[in-house]
Every structure is written in structure tokens, then in C-alpha cells.
Amino acid sequence: MKKIFTCMAPLLLAALVCSGCSVSEMSTLRELSRPYTGVYACEKLTWAGRDLLEDFEYIRLELDRGGAAVFSWERRSGGKGEFSLGYDADVENGLVTFSSGSVRRTFPLGGGAVRMELIVLGRLLYAEFSA
Secondary structure: OHHHHHHHHHHHHHHHHHHOOOHHHOOHHHHHHOOOOEEEEEEEEEEOOEEOHHHEEEEEEEEOOOOEEEEEEEEOOOOEEEEEEEEEEEOOOOEEEEEEOOEEEEEEEEOOEEEEEEEEOOEEEEEEEEO
16 A cells, blocks of 8 residues: 555646646636626616616526626516627626726626616616626
8 A cells, every 4th residue: 555655646746736736826716617607687776766677577697608798688568688798707806897899887796796886867777686
């Protein structure tokens, strides 16, 4: 048994050294796994204090692994829509930045939720999406 361990120890050490994985890089493993990707359902949508969510069958936000996001919705009165844009997530700081053309907006990301606040026509639009 001691001979096997003596032969295997250098091989295991060589495998660790050659793998390129170091303790300082372990923090990026969370980024590589991208735990924030998936489909988020809108659970709260208000504009100037008025609940708008009741007007929709669903509103969804989908974040894929390649940096693309899709907003999709269906109104109760009929009609569906979809809007595609790019995104970049900063897991360490708990932020997600959406971009469409030259427009970029950053929002909090964490705890399985994305919270958005925008001023639209001089009034606050608030949306909360949960995974």
C-alpha cells in the first residue's frame, strides 16, 4: 500500500500543477458556473404606485449563459411581445448591466432576484423578477 501511495502522490501533484487551477482562481469558479442564468418571473410591477402586474398573464426575464437576455410578456387582453438585449453580470458586486445599443442600465442582482427601478415619463417604474 505504501508503494502505491508513493507512486501515486507525484502523479496527483503533477495533475494539480498542470491543471492550471489555483486557489487564487477559485473565486472565479462561481462566475464560471453562472448561477444567475435562467428564467425569472415578474412578481411585482408598479408605475407611480399603480400595480400593473394584474394586466399581464406573465412577464419573464430570461438570462442565458452567452450574455443574451430576453424580456417576454403576454397581456390578459391579448397580445404578446418580446425584447432582446445583452447583459453582463457582476456576481461579486451583486449587479447586472443590461445593454441595448448605446443604452446601458445597471440593477441589483442577488438572492435569486433582479430589481429594476426606472424613471418613465417622470414617474417611477419598479419591477421585481424572481428565479
